[in-house]
Structures are given as C-alpha cells and as structure tokens.
Amino acid sequence: MDNDYYSIDSILAENQKIQCTFKVEIPDMGHLDGGAERDIKPLSKMQIPLWMAYILIYSDYADFSIPTPFNAKVRNALNAEARSVRLSGLVGQGGSWYGFGKMIVQLLDDAPADEMSRILTKAFRDRLLEVIDQAQHFAAIGTGGGGSANGDAAQMFREGLESVERELFVLAQESAKRTKRWYETTDKSVK
Amino acid sequence: MALPISLRSSVTPPELELIASEQLIEIIPLISMDKTAFISGAYGPLRPPAKCRLPIWMATNLKLKKKCHIVPPEWLNIDFLQDRLTRETSQPEFCAMPFRFAEVAKIILDVASDDVENPDKIRSLLKDLREARQAKSREGITKLDHSELTLPNLCSMEINEIRPFFIRSMGVLTQLVREPSAAGDI
Numbered sequence: 001m002d003n004d005y006y007s008i009d010s011i012l013a014e015n016q017k018i019q020c021t022f023k024v025e026i027p028d029m030g031h032l033d034g035g036a037e038r039d040i041k042p043l044s045k046m047q048i049p050l051w052m053a054y055i056l057i058y059s060d061y062a063d064f065s066i067p068t069p070f071n072a073k074v075r076n077a078l079n080a081e082a083r084s085v086r087l088s089g090l091v092g093q094g095g096s097w098y099g100f101g102k103m104i105v106q107l108l109d110d111a112p113a114d115e116m117s118r119i120l121t122k123a124f125r126d127r128l129l130e131v132i133d134q135a136q137h138f139a140a141i142g143t144g145g146g147g148s149a150n151g152d153a154a155q156m157f158r159e160g161l162e163s164v165e166r167e168l169f170v171l172a173q174e175s176a177k178r179t180k181r182w183y184e185t186t187d188k189s190v191k
Numbered sequence: 192m193a194l195p196i197s198l199r200s201s202v203t204p205p206e207l208e209l210i211a212s213e214q215l216i217e218i219i220p221l222i223s224m225d226k227t228a229f230i231s232g233a234y235g236p237l238r239p240p241a242k243c244r245l246p247i248w249m250a251t252n253l254k255l256k257k258k259c260h261i262v263p264p265e266w267l268n269i270d271f272l273q274d275r276l277t278r279e280t281s282q283p284e285f286c287a288m289p290f291r292f293a294e295v296a297k298i299i300l301d302v303a304s305d306d307v308e309n310p311d312k313i314r315s316l317l318k319d320l321r322e323a324r325q326a327k328s329r330e331g332i333t334k335l336d337h338s339e340l341t342l343p344n345l346c347s348m349e350i351n352e353i354r355p356f357f358i359r360s361m362g363v364l365t366q367l368v369r370e371p372s373a374a375g376d377i
Contacts, residue, residue, distance in 0.1 A: 105369055114369055132329070135356075167359065179204055179352045182208070182297075
C-alpha cells in the first residue's frame with residue numbers, strides 16, 4: 001500500500017482501470033481502447049490502467065471520474081453497514097480496495113481527497129474489529145474446525161475481505177494460535 | 192527478508208518465556224552448593240534451610256531434579272489474583288500486574304505446582320484474568336488510529352499477541368489518513 005517502487009502490493013493496487021475522458025486529440029493511439037479508431041478524439045472516454053492514467057492526468061491530457069468501487073452507491077452501503085459490503089467483489093479477486101482508494105486520493109484535490117480518505121479510514125476501522133474477532137475465533141477452534149462457525153453472515157464477510165484485510169486476518173490468526181499453543185503446552189522435562 | 196511475516200514484527204511466546212526466565216525468584220534449596228559464577232552473575236551459596244534468590248531458569252532446573260522448593264512470588268496466590276480479577280472486571284482500564292506475570296506464572300505452575308497453594312484455583316483465576324484483559328484489548332482495536340495507541344498496564348505476553356496486527360493496522364491507517372500538510376505531495 002506504500003508507494004515503494006518495489007512494493008508488489010503497490011503494483012497490484014495499480015492494476016485497476018479508471019475511466020478517463022480525454023481533453024486533447026492524441027494521434028495514432030486509438031488501439032489503447034481496442035477500438036477501430038486510429039486517433040483518440042477529445043471527449044472520448046476510455047478505461048485506462050491506473051499506472052498510465054497518472055501521467056495523462058498530471059499532464060492535463062485527460063480527466064478521470066471516480067471509479068465504481070468508490071461511487072455513491074458503495075459509499076452509502078458503507079455508511080449503512082461497512083461490514084456487509086464485499087470489498088473483494090469491488091476490486092476483483094486479490095485486489096486491494098484500500099490501495100486503489102489510496103491512489104485515487106492522491107489523484108484528487110483537497111476537498112474530495114479528504115472526503116475519500118475519510119471514507120477509506122472509516123470503512124477500515126468499522127471492519128477491523130470484525131476481521132480480528134473472526135481471526136481469533138478461527139484460531140481458537142483450530143484449523144480443521146467447522147467452516148460456518150457463526151452463520152452465513154460471518155462467512156460472507158470473510159469472503160468479502162480485500163487483500164489488506166486478509167493479511168491482517170492471517171496475522172491475527174497466527175498470533176492468536178501461537179499464544180494459545182504456548183499456553184496449552186507444558187514442558188516438564190529436565191533440560 | 193526471509194523470515195515469515197508473523198515473525199518479523201514480534202517474538203514468539205517461548206522466546207518471551209526465555210526472557211522471563213532471567214528474573215530472580217526465591218527458592219528453598221534442598222542441597223548445598225557454593226557460590227557459583229554464571230554469565231549473568233554469581234548466585235548462591237545454597238545452604239539448605241535458608242532461602243536464596245536465583246534466576247527462574249536455574250530454579251526450575253533444580254526443581255525438576257527435586258533439589259529445591261520454589262517460593263511463589265507474592266502475587267501468585269488466590270487472594271491477590273481474586274482481588275485483581277474483581278478490579279479487572281469492574282474497571283474499564285487494565286489493572287497493574289507484573290509485566291511478565293503470564294510467563295512466570297506458567298513456568299511455576301508447570302514445574303512447581305506442588306509448591307503453590309491450590310494450583311488449580313490459581314490456574315482458573317489466571318485464565319479468567321487473561322480473558323477479561325483480552326476483552327479489553329479487543330476494545331482497544333476500536334480506539335485504534337494512525338498515530339498513537341495507549342493501553343497502560345498491558346503485559347508482555349498480551350502485547351506480543353496483539354502486536355503484529357495492531358502495527359499493521361496502524362500502518363494501513365497511516366496510509367489512508369490524509370494529513371493536511373500532505374496536500375499536493377507525490
């Protein structure tokens with residue numbers, strides 16, 4: 001999620017497309033869209049990978065619109081109940097919703113960027129407790145334990161975890177397991 | 192970094208136990224021994240009826256060879272733990288416990304439960320205490336933000352358990368929160 005050049009997470013987070021509207025004509029680049037057009041006309045809309053969109057937007061060749069994973073519908077759903085939104089479904093399998101969001105924040109100006117950052121932070125904090133609770137629950141019942149421990153809602157939530165949340169889930173689960181194992185083993189041998 | 196992710200940010204519980212074993216504890220020796228020098232210091236002499244302070248690792252070693260009785264620390268008894276448990280469940284904050292109480296209590300109960308009064312009751316009190324405190328550190332998650340977190344009186348084993356995901360979450364929050372001063376960077 002950091003902007004480190006070598007960060008795989010960062011590269012994966014950039015692997016998302018955003019809708020750009022071109023402001024200028026760009027000759028001989030029509031193939032970017034996969035279309036038959038030879039040139040990119042002004043006002044034409046195109047899905048551009050984020051890593052390419054940066055330079056277009058900063059050079060003022062194009063504008064972009066807020067991508068679907070962060071549109072008003074998703075925002076409303078997050079406001080209503082952050083835990084019931086399937087973030088993984090919004091950015092594809094293994095996608096990083098927060099990482100993507102963070103990149104959008106960097107593209108936006110002050111007020112919308114603050115708003116976006118607030119949404120991301122709130123969603124993260126609202127979901128964190130549930131992530132940790134479930135991770136610890138699964139550590140407590142052991143790996144082989146039943147899948148639907150506390151109902152379908154919990155399972156839906158787990159399936160909706162995005163990559164950073166998955167990472168946290170694993171961290172919390174591993175840690176709880178190690179501690180549990182320590183509490184439960186007794187070593188009475190003479191060393 | 193070749194270490195698994197889970198080991199990068201924290202040590203393992205057995206390592207903490209090892210660290211806790213350096214603490215001194217009172218024993219009643221059953222053998223006599225002259226003052227002996229170790230890397231961490233000189234301990235002894237052991238003169239049977241007289242109490243002596245040794246590191247826990249040495250005390251457990253002697254105990255396992257039936258060469259001493261361990262005197263449990265003053266906090267490892269039912270009255271003290273019961274009192275702490277009552278306070279723990281009635282107050283919102285953590286109450287003060289010795290920093291490495293979980294490790295020390297486990298070592299002593301494992302190897303010297305016959306030197307402790309009513310070990311089963313103590314075990315269950317420690318477990319209740321641990322669960323009460325765990326519930327509170329769970330509350331701490333809701334208070335988490337990107338810059339600081341204060342959970343006073345949290346003990347080493349508890350810190351170690353929550354450390355990996357607390358610091359990762361705080362790292363994520365640092366990334367997500369937009370500081371006013373960061374406007375226009377990149």
